Amino acid sequence: MKTKATAFPYTIWMVIFIVVPLLLVAYFAFTAQVPVEGGLAGETRTVFTIDNISQVGKFAPVLTRSITLAAIATVICLIICYPIAYIISRGGGVYQRTLLMLVMLPMWMNFLLRTYAWMTLLEKNGLINRFFGLFGLGPFEMINTGGAVVLGMVYNYMPFMILPLYSIMTKIEVTTIEAARDLGADGLHVFLRVILPLSIPGVKTGITMVFVPAVSTFIISRMLGGGGYLLIGDLIDLQFLGNAYNPNLGAAISIVLMVLILLCMSIFNQFGDEEEMEGTLL
């Protein structure tokens, strides 16, 4: 029990499968394959270059779009989920467990299928439009819009917002709230001066847990946004497994995405505290 040696296999594993792959991404991002002069056809050599990184600038509109849509989705998620988390955290026993279960349950349904079901709902002659049609309304243009992409993000990542909020809110004692009331605070003040400040760590975790997957998604945008809402994730996918095959550029975009997210993370200054992190993961 006094030994560090048991962590040895893991350390080796971590170096091979976490550190080396990230170094490879960096290596690819800063290199390119160029034809060898006077060599055989198809023969290439690897050269160091920053072309890939500077090329990412061309995709600035995609980067901006990804950040904007993900940010909108994150804010909507926070606004929708904050009250739910609060209601669940104040419920007792069976009620609390049941609601929590109902929030988690959809995550067990494959997210591709749930997103696909949204296609069925949002389509031009989809279920929602036909429902409105009964009243002579519509059809509304819903699928293949930015709104649909945001909806997909909010829908898929909502549990990631609810869970950290919920787990921080259950730690707020009823007596604390009662004390605030006894000291003369009305509902609004109890919220602004007691509940909100105490739940800030959960808000931070929730924001990162929604924003990170939202900004890097490539399925939701493709299924609900049609071809018109290409996001960073789609770009990366296209460079590695799509028609635009160019792993060097793909690696460069990945690096940019990582730096972007690390920047956002350092702004929120999350994940620094071990204890906090452990409480939020399931």
Added chain:
Amino acid sequence: MTGVTKMKWYAKTYIGFIMAFLYLPILVLIVYSFNESKSRSYFTGFTLNWYKQLFTNDLIINSLMNTLVVALISSVVATIIGTAAAIGIMNMNKWLRAAVMNFTYLPIINPEIITGVSMMLLFGAFQTLFAWLGENTGVNIPFQFGYVTLVLAHITFNIPYVILNVMPKLRQMDKSIYEAALDLGCNEWQAFTKVVVPDIMPGITAGFLTSITMSLDDFIISYFVSGPTSQTLPITIFSMTRRKVSPEINALSTIIFVVVLAVLILVNINDARKEKLLRKKAGGGSRA
């Protein structure tokens, strides 16, 4: 306490709306698994055919099997490596522990697509390396994108979840009990298996269950590291969504949904019963 548990009407309405939003697509999936025609916009009549055909659809059954096998193997391996790692990390000094933990968080913080892409590059490099070895040393190690790469990738993203689940239990553990076991004549291994393991078991189980869940549901990382012969269910579903999703998938999801629902309800009832028993033991039910 009673005032807190009772929900106001607006809270109930709000929760109702949110649940409707969460379950609307799932309801659509379930309803269309009983749809007679293959259409995903019109309901033409009730049938159980898709459920029957599901079990003869080799593509779906094979990918389901692949998913289960990969999830099981990777979770078991990840639980072993992760638990051992958590114990080792606890014994490290502050500085080293912080460094290791930072790398442990990396796959969790990093967007999945980056983890996927980086592993794809790694396995590509492996291929080149093994091919070079084969040419120059005669040692032939067949290495292809497939089962092996899938399992390696899944183990990698599962280990951090095990560590994060086991560490708090180790921290809570009373070290003197372990020392007492040693004083009473256990050797280190006995003390470990008889005292430490039972004590941290809830953390190990939680880590294992989290791993299995993550593995079963993973699409993005698997998408980048799987080969053509080792498709998991999410990958099969993805390739279907590009053309047409066959209603058998709806049938399968409905079955999975019902099973998970049943398990969760049972666990819930069990918890409720335990809680009640505890309250009775505490006497008088003063908190009830």
